[in-house]
Amino acid sequence: MAPDTGNQASPGTFRSLNISAVANMYSSAMQLLLLSGILTLETQAQAMGFSNSKTIKGVTDGFKEVLLKLRPQATSQQSSELYAVCHMQPSLELAAGQPSVTGYVLFYQRRPADKLQAYFQLSGFPQDPDQPLRAIHVHQFGDLSGGCTSTGPHYNPYGVNHPHHPGDFNNFQVRDGKILEHLTELRATLYGAESILGRGVVLHAHEDDLGLGGNPASLQNGNSGPRLACCTIGLSNGSLWKKTVPSA
Known part of the structure; x- marks a missing residue:
């Protein structure tokens, strides 16, 4: 009796994996990491002096810029005519x-x-x-x-x-x-x-x-x-x- 292979991926499955899907997964993970870092730093800033909180704000602003760049953007293929x-x-x-x-x-x-x-x-x-x-x-x-x-x-x-x-x-x-x-x-x-x-x-x-x-x-x-x-x-x-x- 032939073994049941219904739950096994064929050798070509991983080769045909959609690269854009992997990129989206990576981007989402990076977004979560950056968002977590922003929230942590902003919470700490509230408990610190002005100079320290100002420095942390500069760092979080930098994180936010990176976060915006990672968010999905409308590509030229999706733009309105x-x-x-x-x-x-x-x-x-x-x-x-x-x-x-x-x-x-x-x-x-x-x-x-x-x-x-x-x-x-x-x-x-x-x-x-x-x-x-x-x-x-x-x-x-x-x-x-x-x-x-x-x-x-x-x-x-x-x-x-x-x-x-x-x-x-x-x-x-x-x-x-x-x-x-x-x-x-x-x-x-x-x-x-x-x-x-x-x-x-x-x-x-x-x-x-x-x-x-x-x-x-x-x-x-x-x-x-x-x-x-x-x-x-x-x-x-x-x-x-x-x-x-x-x-x-």
């Missing part, structure tokens, strides 16, 4: 004959580790089929108080040359008087210290030379020319993205 919208409006300084462009740029990022997506829906261009390519970039400021000029230079948190800024969206083709484009692998982000939220998006009159123009302006803005329209990137509830973007 973010949506943003930028309502494009014509520049206040449009030259004669330049198109008055309106529309919006929508943004979506599922979590910090994922690539940012953007959907561009702009109209107001001439119906001429030979329309030039138009450059679109993220600029430093979302300030429109002085028109598109007050959005400042390109957003360049890394101090690098154009076209390597995170908001260098480069060139867009105009078809039937519109720009309709869905980009899915953008370098910019809606999360963290380098978020583009609150910054500006600028549509330019000319094609972006992608840094190949051979002059200083090419490495700053691609010689993209005057600013036709601009907007400020703000958080959105996502309804417009879900309603508008074909693949959403």
Whole structure:
């Protein structure tokens, strides 16, 4: 009769043990140890003189900082998805004959580790089929108080040359008087210290030379020319993205 092995672990059981579970167990044990130490020291501090109790408070504060770091934190995989919208409006300084462009740029990022997506829906261009390519970039400021000029230079948190800024969206083709484009692998982000939220998006009159123009302006803005329209990137509830973007 074969022995009953129902209560025995197979050789692969320990090999397949979830490492994160072990880490959580270790973290929990450390938290309990630190909490116990904090309570003990704080109790002793009440029975000691001011100088000693002040020293012990410094130690317990240090323990508390470590304890906070050990507590489970929301990881990038658990963060809430973010949506943003930028309502494009014509520049206040449009030259004669330049198109008055309106529309919006929508943004979506599922979590910090994922690539940012953007959907561009702009109209107001001439119906001429030979329309030039138009450059679109993220600029430093979302300030429109002085028109598109007050959005400042390109957003360049890394101090690098154009076209390597995170908001260098480069060139867009105009078809039937519109720009309709869905980009899915953008370098910019809606999360963290380098978020583009609150910054500006600028549509330019000319094609972006992608840094190949051979002059200083090419490495700053691609010689993209005057600013036709601009907007400020703000958080959105996502309804417009879900309603508008074909693949959403």
